[in-house]
Amino acid sequence: MTSVYTVVIAGASSGFGAALAHDLAAAGHQVVAGARRPRPDAPRMRYVPVDLTDSEATHHFAQAAIEHLGRVDGLVYCAADPGAVQRAWQLDADAFARVLDVSLLGFVRLAGHLVPHMQQAGGGSIITVGSQAARTPVDLLAAYGAAKAALEHYSRCLAEELSGTGIRVNTIGIAAETELAATHRTAKAALRGRPSPHPPLPDVAESLPLARWLLSDQARHVTGQSIEANRP
Ligand SMILES: NC(=O)c1ccc[n+]([C@@H]2O[C@H](COP(=O)([O-])OP(=O)(O)OC[C@H]3O[C@@H](n4cnc5c(N)ncnc54)[C@H](OP(=O)(O)O)[C@@H]3O)[C@@H](O)[C@H]2O)c1
Numbered sequence: 001m002t003s004v005y006t007v008v009i010a011g012a013s014s015g016f017g018a019a020l021a022h023d024l025a026a027a028g029h030q031v032v033a034g035a036r037r038p039r040p041d042a043p044r045m046r047y048v049p050v051d052l053t054d055s056e057a058t059h060h061f062a063q064a065a066i067e068h069l070g071r072v073d074g075l076v077y078c079a080a081d082p083g084a085v086q087r088a089w090q091l092d093a094d095a096f097a098r099v100l101d102v103s104l105l106g107f108v109r110l111a112g113h114l115v116p117h118m119q120q121a122g123g124g125s126i127i128t129v130g131s132q133a134a135r136t137p138v139d140l141l142a143a144y145g146a147a148k149a150a151l152e153h154y155s156r157c158l159a160e161e162l163s164g165t166g167i168r169v170n171t172i173g174i175a176a177e178t179e180l181a182a183t184h185r186t187a188k189a190a191l192r193g194r195p196s197p198h199p200p201l202p203d204v205a206e207s208l209p210l211a212r213w214l215l216s217d218q219a220r221h222v223t224g225q226s227i228e229a230n231r232p
Contacts, residue, residue, distance in 0.1 A: 006030045006069035007215060010052055010061075010110055011079030013037040015178030016129060019204045020076060020211055021045055027212075032065040035079065052079050052106030053098075062113030074215045075114050076127045077107040077151075082180045084143035085187035096143040103147035104154065111158065115167065123166025125215045128155045130171040130226060140188050152226055159224035168223035170214050174207035175230050206230045 007024055011017040012033035021033040025045040033039070034050040041047050046068050050061035065072060081102035084095040107128060118124035130152045132138075133145035152171045159169035177200050185196045207229040213219050214227075 003217070004028055004030070005073035005215065006071055007032075007074035007076060008062075008065045008069070008072055008110075008114065009033045009076045009078060010050070010106065011035050011077065011129075012047075013039050015078070015180060016174055016176055016204050016207055017076070017078030020078070020208055023205075023208050023212070024215075030069055032068050034061050052109065053101045055109055058106065058109040059113055062110060062117075065114070066117055071121045072114055072117055072124060073121075074125045074127070075110070075118075076129070076211060076215075077110065078129045079103065079106050080129070080144070080147075080180060082144075082183035082187075085140050085184055085191065086143070087140065087191075088142035091143055096146075099143045099147045100150070103144070104150045107151060108154065115158075115162070118167050119162075119165055124168075125219070126155075126158070126167065126169040127211055127214050128152070128169070128171045130155070130173050132173050132175075132228065134173075134226075140191060141184065144184075156224050156226075163223065168214075168219070170219075170222060170224070171226040172207075172210050172214065173226070173228040174204075175201050175228075176204040176207050177201040178204060202230055 009017050009021045012021045013035035021031050025031045031045040034048045036051050039047045048064045051057050081099045084099045131148040134148035134152045155169050155171045189195050210229040
């Protein structure tokens with residue numbers, strides 16, 4: 001990958017995805033960002049609204065990104081559904097399915113369009129945003145953790161199957177004060193009937209350097225890994 005690169009960020013209307021999109025664009029890289037809520041374009045950042053649970057809309061988003069960027073060097077998948085916060089045995093299957101649809105299948109849909117393009121271009125860096133909840137049970141987040149475990153495993157399979165193609169696939173975990181973190185905290189407090197005992201999470205800026213590095217040439221030998229961006 002050259003020192004200026006082109007990156008698609010999915011799930012970029014708020015939180016980590018929005019912060020990374022603005023950070024990369026400010027550093028001179030070309031970005032196409034998307035999520036359901038509309039957001040304005042910025043210098044070197046084209047925003048394309050997309051619902052990643054909709055196959056046709058996701059296809060359109062991928063096409064728009066390829067047309068705008070010409071070549072896609074990086075793909076960062078940040079989208080996640082904050083719902084289905086519940087006792088594991090009381091989970092509503094439809095709410096669980098929505099979490100899987102956004103956090104796992106949205107990435108499967110998008111990868112289906114962008115990986116062939118990256119293969120043709122001879123390489124690229126893919127980052128999925130996972131969670132510690134994929135490996136450690138977190139109270140009331142069974143659906144979220146299961147979706148992240150599936151995303152992490154799928155990412156490793158992708159890395160393995162793409163080894164030798166120049167396409168790297170890694171999963172990062174973050175810990176940041178975002179809308180998703182606040183939604184989880186509020187839902188947990190409502191279920192427990194008491195506020196969260198945990199202090200606020202770090203600023204999202206602390207999670208950006210790892211993603212920046214994995215997108216860069218410096219990480220060209222790193223694939224199939226799961227790495228925490230900061231102490232959870
Ligand atoms: N914050 C943390 O401490 C933490 C810890 C571990 C992992 N993570 C992960 O970090 C990633 C970013 O989350 P965040 O913390 O930055 O929270 P966030 O601000 O809530 O970001 C989630 C993003 O996903 C998008 N999204 C949700 N459903 C979508 C859909 N159907 N189609 C397209 N986009 C959709 C949201 O945008 P719209 O609503 O506009 O669609 C939003 O841009 C997530 O994968 C999350 O699981 C966060």
